[in-house]
Amino acid sequence: MKGTRTGGLTMINPIEQEPPEKTIRPETPPRSHQRRLGVLFVVLIAIGLLVSGFWSRLTARAALRTEAAQSARISVSVVSPRLTKPAQEIILPGNVQPYITSPIFARTNGYLKKWYADIGAQVKQGQLLAVIDTPEVDQQLEQSLSNLNTAKANLALAEITKNRYQGLIKTNAVSQQDVDNAVGTYNANKAIVEASQANVKQLQALQSFEKVYAPFDGVITARNTDIGDLINAGSNSNARTDMFHIAQPGKLRVYVNVPEEYSQGMRVGLTAGLSLAEFPGRIFQGKLVRTADAINMTTRTLLIEIDVDNPTGTLLTGSYAEVHVSVPASNSTYLLPVNTLIFRSQGLQVGVVRNGKAVLASITPGHDFGDEIEVVSGLKANDQVILNPPDSLVSGQEVEVASATLPGDKK
Numbered sequence: 001m002k003g004t005r006t007g008g009l010t011m012i013n014p015i016e017q018e019p020p021e022k023t024i025r026p027e028t029p030p031r032s033h034q035r036r037l038g039v040l041f042v043v044l045i046a047i048g049l050l051v052s053g054f055w056s057r058l059t060a061r062a063a064l065r066t067e068a069a070q071s072a073r074i075s076v077s078v079v080s081p082r083l084t085k086p087a088q089e090i091i092l093p094g095n096v097q098p099y100i101t102s103p104i105f106a107r108t109n110g111y112l113k114k115w116y117a118d119i120g121a122q123v124k125q126g127q128l129l130a131v132i133d134t135p136e137v138d139q140q141l142e143q144s145l146s147n148l149n150t151a152k153a154n155l156a157l158a159e160i161t162k163n164r165y166q167g168l169i170k171t172n173a174v175s176q177q178d179v180d181n182a183v184g185t186y187n188a189n190k191a192i193v194e195a196s197q198a199n200v201k202q203l204q205a206l207q208s209f210e211k212v213y214a215p216f217d218g219v220i221t222a223r224n225t226d227i228g229d230l231i232n233a234g235s236n237s238n239a240r241t242d243m244f245h246i247a248q249p250g251k252l253r254v255y256v257n258v259p260e261e262y263s264q265g266m267r268v269g270l271t272a273g274l275s276l277a278e279f280p281g282r283i284f285q286g287k288l289v290r291t292a293d294a295i296n297m298t299t300r301t302l303l304i305e306i307d308v309d310n311p312t313g314t315l316l317t318g319s320y321a322e323v324h325v326s327v328p329a330s331n332s333t334y335l336l337p338v339n340t341l342i343f344r345s346q347g348l349q350v351g352v353v354r355n356g357k358a359v360l361a362s363i364t365p366g367h368d369f370g371d372e373i374e375v376v377s378g379l380k381a382n383d384q385v386i387l388n389p390p391d392s393l394v395s396g397q398e399v400e401v402a403s404a405t406l407p408g409d410k411k
Contacts (some may be wrong), residue, residue, distance in 0.1 A: 009113070015214065073399065074399055079404070081335065081381060084335055106209065116130065117214075119220055158189040161182045223243070274315075285308070309366055335369075336350065351397055358386065
């Protein structure tokens with residue numbers, strides 16, 4: 001700095017005076033502010049990009065979740081369980097048999113001399129069916145009669161001797177021993193006569209069996225012998241001769257083996273219907289008259305008898321029939337189509353729609369009717385059961401009901 005010295009003072013030339021210290025500032029502050037603004041702008045852009053990327057990722061993830069949830073939801077058809085009827089009809093095989101049937105055997109040995117009734121013949125009780133020639137029995141009877149006559153002659157002589165000795169003993173003409181001998185001889189001969197008479201009656205009875213009679217009214221269903229055949233009464237090791245079979249078809253017995261699960265519903269007085277292949281569309285009415293009151297341990301069935309009136313002989317004995325019996329239901333059960341069932345290791349299950357989600361319900365099956373199955377427990381009347389459930393169906397899976405079949409709707 002330049003100045004002039006005046007009277008000891010130095011005078012500073014204002015023109016040459018240097019600017020004050022505060023005026024000396026750097027020229028960079030405006031540029032620094034702009035730089036900071038630029039950095040802030042870049043940071044804001046980066047943050048915006050980050051937020052935008054994060055938001056787009058969240059949006060994509062939400063969309064993916066929505067799409068996955070929509071793809072996981074399946075469309076199903078449902079059906080409501082159908083309540084079974086108070087009385088359930090069951091159809092069982094039955095054997096039609098005559099009310100009375102019997103084979104007719106010979107009771108004497110010989111040869112068939114004549115027969116008077118062939119198969120299909122309507123016979124009455126006591127009617128002659130056949131005559132047997134029994135020469136051996138006839139000869140035995142003649143011999144027995146001769147023995148009887150001899151025994152009677154000996155008895156008469158013994159009686160005379162006894163009476164004479166009993167008279168002589170009064171005069172002591174004979175000893176008591178002689179009297180006792182005469183009485184003993186008489187008693188012995190009397191016993192021989194009685195035995196001979198019994199033998200004669202036996203042979204006469206055998207001879208009477210030469211004629212074979214019908215034991216009751218009926219129809220001859222079989223004739224197993226012919227003229228000249230050897231007839232054996234079974235008095236030795238040979239088999240007896242089954243000459244005829246006779247049946248009474250006016251009333252028929254139908255025997256049915258009922259499975260054990262239906263046995264409690266079999267009560268005397270139940271009506272039953274019989275259908276036969278030879279009578280399409282026709283039902284013959286019968287009534288349950290008795291049961292065996294015991295389960296067969298081999299077949300686990302209950303034998304029942306149903307009587308059917310057959311006055312005109314329309315039904316033939318030995319026929320096969322389908323017996324329709326209405327069994328009162330013991331409790332309320334439901335019916336489901338078989339295509340609703342799920343077979344897994346957890347047991348038999350069905351898929352039920354509840355609150356828009358599938359629930360796997362375990363059920364207890366009853367009777368299998370082919371296209372339907374009885375469900376004893378595990379269902380409610382208002383349940384919506386899934387038809388044709390997919391193998392991947394799990395509990396909690398969201399489902400959408402596409403169509404529903406109510407119990408009263410036609411399939």
